[in-house]
Amino acid sequence: EVQLVQSGAEVKKPGESLKISCKGSGDSFTSYWIGWVRQMPGKGLECMGIIYPGDSDTRYSPSFQGQVTISADKSIRTAYLQWSSLKASDTAMYYCARHGGGEGYFDYWGQGTPVTVSS
C-alpha cells in the first residue's frame, strides 16, 4: 500500500527558515510525481509545485515560484518543501500528494504538516 508520511507540526517566527518532509513507501516512489498542496486556514487547496524524485525535475506554480524550494532525495524516498525566510502568511496546512497514473490528479495524500508562523 502506498503511504506518504509527513513530518510533524512546526511553529516558527517570521524570518526563520524551515524544511518539511514527505516520506514515501514502496519502490515506486521514484516513478511518480509528488506535489505539495497548501491549504490556508479555512480556505481551499492550492498546488504549489511538483517534483519527480527519479531525476528531481521540478515545476512550480507561478504563485509559488521563488517563494519556496521543492527537492527530493530518492535514496531515502523523501520529498521536501522549504522556505528560507518565513512570513506570517505562510501559516497553513501543507500536504504532499502523489500524481496518479502518470497524470495530474493526486491519488495518495500525506496526513499534512501544519505550519504556524507567528512572532
Place this chain on the structure above:
Amino acid sequence: EIVMTQSPATLSVSPGERATLSCRASQSVSSSLAWYQQKPGQAPRLLIYGASTRATGIPARFSGSGSGTEFTLTISSLQSEDFAVYYCQQYNKWPRTFGQGTKVEIK
C-alpha cells in the same frame, strides 16, 4: 492559469437525497478533471479522475460527468459520511488548479 469555479458554495441536503455539484473551467480542460472529498481535520481523498472514473474503493453512489468546461459530481443518495467539502481540480494544463470548494451540509 485556468480558473475553476464551483457552485454552489454551500449545498444543504437531507440524508438519502441526491446532491449535484457543479464545476466550470475558464477554458477547456478536456476530461482532465478530478474530484476530491475533504472532511474536517483530514487530508483530501480522491473520488473521481478523468471526469468520470471512480477511484479505487469509492462507492458507486458517487458519479462524475462532463467534459470541456462543464462538469458535475453527483451523489445519488447522501449518507451521513458524505457531508464534507468537495473540490474539483483540473490537470490539463500547468499549473494544476482547484475550485474553491462546495460544502455539502445536512439540511
